[in-house]
Structures are given as C-alpha cells and as structure tokens.
Amino acid sequence: MYALVDCNNFFVSCERIFAPQLEGRPVAVLSNNDGCVVARSNELKALGIPMGTPLFQLRPLLSRYHIAICSSNYELYADISRRVMAILAEESPCLEQYSIDEAFMRLNLERREGLPAFGGELRRRIRQWTGIPVSVGFGPSKTLAKAATHIAKKRSDGVFLMPEKPLETLDGLPVEEVWGVGSRLAVRLRQRGIATAGQLARADEVKLAAKYSVCLARTVLELRGQSVLELEDVEQRQPQTLACTRAFGAVIVELRELREAVATYLDQAAERLRAQNQVAGGLIVFLQAAGANGGGPETWNNASRTLLLETPTASNAELLKIVLPEVDRLFVEGTRYRKAGVVFFALEDAAQKQLMLFEPPVRPRQRELYSAMDSINRQYGRRALFNLAEGISQNWRMRREHLTPCYTTRWKDLLMVN
DNA sequence: TCTGGGGTCCTAGGACCC
DNA sequence: TCTGGGGTCCTAGGACCC
Numbered sequence: 001m002y003a004l005v006d007c008n009n010f011f012v013s014c015e016r017i018f019a020p021q022l023e024g025r026p027v028a029v030l031s032n033n034d035g036c037v038v039a040r041s042n043e044l045k046a047l048g049i050p051m052g053t054p055l056f057q058l059r060p061l062l063s064r065y066h067i068a069i070c071s072s073n074y075e076l077y078a079d080i081s082r083r084v085m086a087i088l089a090e091e092s093p094c095l096e097q098y099s100i101d102e103a104f105m106r107l108n109l110e111r112r113e114g115l116p117a118f119g120g121e122l123r124r125r126i127r128q129w130t131g132i133p134v135s136v137g138f139g140p141s142k143t144l145a146k147a148a149t150h151i152a153k154k155r156s157d158g159v160f161l162m163p164e165k166p167l168e169t170l171d172g173l174p175v176e177e178v179w180g181v182g183s184r185l186a187v188r189l190r191q192r193g194i195a196t197a198g199q200l201a202r203a204d205e206v207k208l209a210a211k212y213s214v215c216l217a218r219t220v221l222e223l224r225g226q227s228v229l230e231l232e233d234v235e236q237r238q239p240q241t242l243a244c245t246r247a248f249g250a251v252i253v254e255l256r257e258l259r260e261a262v263a264t265y266l267d268q269a270a271e272r273l274r275a276q277n278q279v280a281g282g283l284i285v286f287l288q289a290a291g292a293n294g295g296g297p298e299t300w301n302n303a304s305r306t307l308l309l310e311t312p313t314a315s316n317a318e319l320l321k322i323v324l325p326e327v328d329r330l331f332v333e334g335t336r337y338r339k340a341g342v343v344f345f346a347l348e349d350a351a352q353k354q355l356m357l358f359e360p361p362v363r364p365r366q367r368e369l370y371s372a373m374d375s376i377n378r379q380y381g382r383r384a385l386f387n388l389a390e391g392i393s394q395n396w397r398m399r400r401e402h403l404t405p406c407y408t409t410r411w412k413d414l415l416m417v418n
Numbered sequence: 419t420c421t422g423g424g425g426t427c428c429t430a431g432g433a434c435c436c
Numbered sequence: 437t438c439t440g441g442g443g444t445c446c447t448a449g450g451a452c453c454c
Binding site for chain 1: 419420423425426
C-alpha cells in the first residue's frame with residue numbers, strides 16, 4: 001500500500017505560517033522576477049485565476065478582491081519542506097520525497113481500515129508541528145495514491161482511501177487529472193472517447209502502448225491497482241543534470257552585463273555541483289532574446305552552445321575560461337536579452353572522475369580555494385566572496401518586490417513578538 | 419511594458435558495427 | 437522485379453512532473 005502526502009497550496013501555506021493575517025484572503029505566490037502566479041490559495045482559485053497568470057494581468061484585480069501577493073521565497077519553502085519531510089521520515093523508512101511538497105510512503109499493510117485514522121493523525125501532527133495543512137491519499141499503486149490525494153484535497157477531512165475496486169471512483173476523475181497524463185495526451189485520449197480515469201483504466205493497454213508510449217500503458221496498469229512504479233531511493237540516485245537559468249530583472253543589451261549574468265549563473269550552478277560532490281563533463285550555455293515589441297513566449301528566441309569538457313570539472317575558474325568566450329560568440333549587437341542560463345550534464349562523482357591519459361596536472365590548490373570560498377559563503381551569505389567576472393552592481397538582477405523574510409533560516413529575519 | 423525554474427524519461431531516426 | 441538479420445550508441449524533440 002502506498003500513501004501520498006501532499007502539502008496544500010504549499011508556497012502559500014508557508015507564507016501564512018508567519019503571516020496569519022493572510023488566512024481567508026486570496027493569496028498568490030509569484031515566480032522569480034515577480035513574473036507570474038505559481039501558487040494560489042483556495043480563495044484565489046475560487047476567483048478563477050489560473051496557474052501561470054502573469055502579474056500584469058492580475059494587477060487590476062488586486063484591490064477589488066483584496067488579493068495579497070508574495071515573491072517566491074525558496075529559502076523559506078525549502079526549510080519548511082525539510083521539516084515536513086522529517087516528520088514523515090519518522091513514520092516510515094520507505095519514503096520517497098517526490099517534490100518539494102509531496103512524498104510517497106510505502107506502508108506495511110496490516111489493517112486497511114486503520115489507514116484513514118492514520119492519515120488523519122499524520123495530518124494533525126504536521127499541522128501542529130509545522131503549520132502546514134496536508135492531504136493524504138492511500139492506494140495500492142503510486143498512481144492510485146496520487147488520485148486518492150486529489151480526491152482528499154476536496155474533502156473536509158483531507159484524507160481518502162482508494163476503495164478496493166476503484167473503477168467507479170475513477171469514473172468521477174477527469175483523465176487529465178491522472179498522474180502521467182498531461183494536457184497534450186488528454187486531448188488525444190478524449191478524441192478516442194477516453195475522458196475519465198475510469199475509462200482509461202478499462203482501456204487496452206497493449207494498444208495504448210503501441211499508439212502512445214509504454215508510460216501510458218504503465219499508468220493503465222497502475223490505475224487497475226497493479227503496482228508497476230517502484231518507490232525510488234532518492235538518496236541513492238545521482239542527478240543527471242543541474243541547471244541555473246534566470247530571466248533578468250531588466251532587459252540586457254550590453255555584452256558586459258550579459259557576461260556578468262552568465263558568470264553569476266555559472267558560479268551558482270558550479271557551487272551546487274560541488275555541494276553534491278559532482279563534476280560535469282559538459283554544459284549548455286544559452287541566451288534568450290525578447291521578441292519584438294514585447295511579444296509573448298511564442299516570439300522569444302534561443303541561441304545556445306553545447307560544450308564538452310576535456311576533463312570533467314566543477315571549478316569556476318576553469319569553467320569561466322571556456323564559457324565566457326562562448327558568450328562573446330553568441331552575443332549579437334542590438335539584441336534585447338531577457339534570460340540566460342547554463343545546464344550541466346554528464347555528471348559524475350567527483351571522487352571517481354575519469355582521468356585523461358594526458359591529463360593536465362591536477363590542481364589541488366584550486367580545489368582548496370573553492371572549498372574555502374564555499375564555506376565562507378555558507379557562513380556569511382552568498383556573494384560574501386565572489387568572482388569579479390560576476391560584476392558588482394548587477395543591475396540585471398531579478399526583481400523580488402514582495403519578498404517576505406526568511407523567518408526560519410536567518411537570525412536577522414526572526415519574527416519579533418511585542 | 420510587464421509571462422519561472424528545474425527536472426525525468428521515451429521515441430524515432432541516423433550512423434555505425436558484425 | 438527481386439538484395440538479411442541483429443545489434444549499439446547518439447541526438448533532437450517531445451512528453452511528462454512539480
């Protein structure tokens with residue numbers, strides 16, 4: 001039996017812990033750069049505001065509906081997530097953190113009937129210990145547990161146990177709500193007369209595999225209660241890629257600023273790479289240009305370069321030396337850049353990296369330099385020490401005009417109680 | 419004027435091997 | 437007119453997830 005524990009409106013709930021005046025109000029948490037809505041309170045959902053709404057479209061409604069907006073505060077959300085996951089880890093060693101706000105648990109099933117009470121208790125404890133409301137769904141496969149959580153979210157008790165014969169329940173679930181069925185697939189399935197999860201569960205999985213993909217066939221089996229997706233050991237899994245990409249707070253037209261931005265993202269990504277003891281065998285650097293006259297996403301233009309490294313590395317100096325010249329080559333005078341990023345791939349364990357026959361001499365001092373820099377920056381804050389290539393004024397930095405304090409991770413941000 | 423960031427996996431097609 | 441069978445690896449693109 002699987003349980004899926006999912007935090008309700010997670011980013012909004014995090015903001016509400018330390019700002020109880022936001023309870024009962026429509027609240028939106030915004031993406032980086034305060035660009036668009038990435039999390040909504042129930043009150044905001046009830047107003048019919050869709051996920052991804054750009055802020056400028058929301059603005060006219062703010063005062064009319066008394067909507068509160070917050071910039072995203074990932075430092076806060078990551079810490080609250082860690083606390084929720086720690087509570088779950090006490091309940092079951094078979095835990096897979098699936099995203100920042102949800103986790104699967106595998107349960108040794110003794111009494112099926114006891115599950116709703118167990119879910120209710122878990123829910124009460126997480127609420128009391130962290131302030132975060134969660135929903136809990138149970139099912140014999142991960143996909144059914146997901147569906148159960150979807151139903152749990154609409155119930156006042158926040159818990160739902162998938163019945164042993166789930167088809168009838170699944171008939172009430174639109175097919176696009178099924179885990180693994182996205183918007184594209186949903187359209188095509190509906191054209192074939194498959195509009196609900198129940199209809200998908202009854203479909204011929206062999207035919208669907210041939211027509212679509214094996215993933216969809218697996219989903220069908222999972223919906224019937226046959227568990228084919230394993231619980232993954234997230235701790236053991238080595239990440240495949242690592243990226244740092246950002247839209248700028250203001251459009252960049254100068255090469256100097258573009259170089260600063262790419263250097264900054266490169267350094268951030270390399271720091272995370274070092275933190276997980278990995279090196280990268282290659283990377284993609286890309287620039288995105290704004291469309292003419294402020295057109296939307298359909299007019300944006302990407303230019304990118306894929307670089308293979310002779311020797312895998314996570315050293316800023318080595319990376320900057322090869323990436324900045326590529327930025328120079330990609331740069332086109334007169335272009336309005338809105339975003340840039342780097343994506344590392346071919347990641348390896350730093351301790352086990354493959355050496356070249358004619359390897360340049362190892363640079364232990366460089367490794368020491370970066371580990372010293374990383375620990376100083378951990379202690380005194382990001383950019384306590386930084387590479388001058390990242391620039392000093394950084395006029396292109398992202399906008400976060402509605403940022404809340406990091407209540408739980410910075411002493412200076414501790415909440416004052418009068 | 420203003421629209422995010424970070425991931426995973428599968429498939430088809432091409433190039434290559436014997 | 438008619439030209440095999442069985443593989444691997446890589447890449448780009450597309451789908452999905454949060």
